[in-house]
Amino acid sequence: xxxxxxxxxxxxxxxxxxxxxxxxxxxxxxxxxxxxxxxxxxxxxxxxxxxxxxxxxxxxxxxxxxxxxxxxxxxxxxxxxxxxxxxxxxxxxxxxxxxxxxxxxxxxxxxxxxxxxxxxxxxxxxxxxxxxxxxxxxxxxxxxxxxxxxxxxxxxxxxxxxxxxxxxxxxxxxxxxxxxxxxxxxxxxxxxxxxxxxxxxxxxxxxxxxxxxxxx
Numbered sequence: 001x002x003x004x005x006x007x008x009x010x011x012x013x014x015x016x017x018x019x020x021x022x023x024x025x026x027x028x029x030x031x032x033x034x035x036x037x038x039x040x041x042x043x044x045x046x047x048x049x050x051x052x053x054x055x056x057x058x059x060x061x062x063x064x065x066x067x068x069x070x071x072x073x074x075x076x077x078x079x080x081x082x083x084x085x086x087x088x089x090x091x092x093x094x095x096x097x098x099x100x101x102x103x104x105x106x107x108x109x110x111x112x113x114x115x116x117x118x119x120x121x122x123x124x125x126x127x128x129x130x131x132x133x134x135x136x137x138x139x140x141x142x143x144x145x146x147x148x149x150x151x152x153x154x155x156x157x158x159x160x161x162x163x164x165x166x167x168x169x170x171x172x173x174x175x176x177x178x179x180x181x182x183x184x185x186x187x188x189x190x191x192x193x194x195x196x197x198x199x200x201x202x203x204x205x206x207x208x209x210x211x212x213x214x215x216x
Contacts, residue, residue, distance in 0.1 A: 010077045011084035018056050019092075023049030026196060033191025044108060047099040048196045050092050055171065055200050057089030058137070059207035062164055066214025090141050097134055111181075122177050129173030136167040164215065168208045175201045 026049035030036040036045065061082050068074045104127075106113040112123030119127070179197040182188065189195065 009081075011081035011088075014060070014081060014085060015057065015088050019049070019053040022053035022056065022196075025049065025193075025199075026052070029190050029193045029196070033193065035190070043099060044103060047096060047103070050099070051096045052196050052200055052203075054089050054092035054096055055203055057085045058093065059203050061086030061089060062168070063207045063210040063214075066210050068214075069216075070210070070214040086141065090137055093134055093137060097130065100130070126174050126177035129170045129175075129177065133167055133170035133174055136170065140164070140167065164211060165208075168204065168211065172201070172204050172208065175204060 023046060026045050027041060030045050030048070031038055031041060064074055064079055064082050068079065103109075104112075106117065109123065112120055112126070114120060175197055179195060182195050183198045183201075186192075
């Protein structure tokens with residue numbers, strides 16, 4: 001008697017492993033081999049790990065479909081996990097936004113502020129990119145709510161290639177202006193480990209290329 005095996009649920013393990021590895025790397029780089037005090041783990045360091053996990057999950061959500069169109073073999077279980085990855089990625093991005101606003105001050109981000117306490121151009125551009133990318137993410141995911149399903153034209157526009165490219169663009173702006181000078185000063189990297197912002201930017205560029213080539 002033949003039976004069809006149920007598909008494996010991959011979203012949970014992917015989310016768990018991605019989040020733990022991201023937070024673990026953040027603690028390793030800044031607290032274990034770096035000189036950041038351990039008292040900063042519950043908020044400042046955790047925020048860094050959350051931001052990386054959010055970006056990886058969102059990039060997977062945006063990129064698995066285009067990868068399949070590029071004839072990359074993607075199993076159905078992984079494709080089925082896209083929505084869950086995207087939703088959790090969005091939630092983590094929201095948590096990252098709230099924590100970042102809460103600690104946005106010269107003590108944590110001195111390069112973002114002038115002596116009088118106002119934002120520098122770099123700080124303003126980074127924050128603008130972060131806020132706009134979140135706004136477009138919110139627009140993208142709210143389009144899947146039940147009461148919008150019949151408005152097909154709106155959904156087609158919001159989930160279009162242009163909107164997704166806009167989200168990725170503003171994520172890139174946020175990451176680049178956040179800490180690009182630290183990417184080239186390798187001798188200052190904690191324990192020789194690359195900054196989380198640099199890893200995030202590489203993830204962003206990978207997702208951007210995949211979507212530019214594979215998304216029509």
